[in-house]
Amino acid sequence: AQTVTQSQPEMSVQEAETVTLSCTYDTSESDYYLFWYKQPPSRQMILVIRQEAYKQQNATENRFSVNFQKAAKSFSLKISDSQLGDAAMYFCAYRRRYFGNEKLTFGTGTRLTIIP
């Protein structure tokens, strides 16, 4: 069974600074997707970024980027130029690729606080 681990229950960062959230996962599959979702106080889950395991290049979305280390099964999220609106719970998630109805496996989440 796949597992996703987020070892940082809480993180804080000064506004405009950079922060990195950690995520590791365990799987025997070779092809899969990894995601970072954001859950703000409204509790609406929002996709932040996606990484396909078959791609070596790390995904980037504006101020958000990942460091995907497939051999180490590590998938960290870097937020640059942190903004107050980035304050939220961040969940790392895993999904096998070739199964249409495949479920997401979530980590336990990291609560990110932005210090003005």
Add this chain to the structure above:
Amino acid sequence: GAVVSQHPSWVICKSGTSVKIECRSLDFQATTMFWYRQFPKQSLMLMATSNEGSKATYEQGVEKDKFLINHASLTLSTLTVTSAHPEDSSFYICSARDPNRAGYEQFFGPGTRLTVL
């Protein structure tokens, strides 16, 4: 695009009554929807996978007779909490995958807060 709605956003009910929560994909057809439960300050726990036109697949430990799921159309899935009790109070979230989009990400509804008195 890829918007998922839920109704109601908040419901309070008396113990012993049943509550129905709707999940709709507004701008795409979803053959598969997912139902999650989230306790305060915890992660999302998958309850079941809802497949259009067939029975839902429940995760281990989830009572299928208590949490009835119906996926009667390509844009609507419903979760009915039967004979609700205070321990069923939680935040329920649905999600759906748009099969016409690459990437396999799931799009989430805004959630429903259930309080059972």
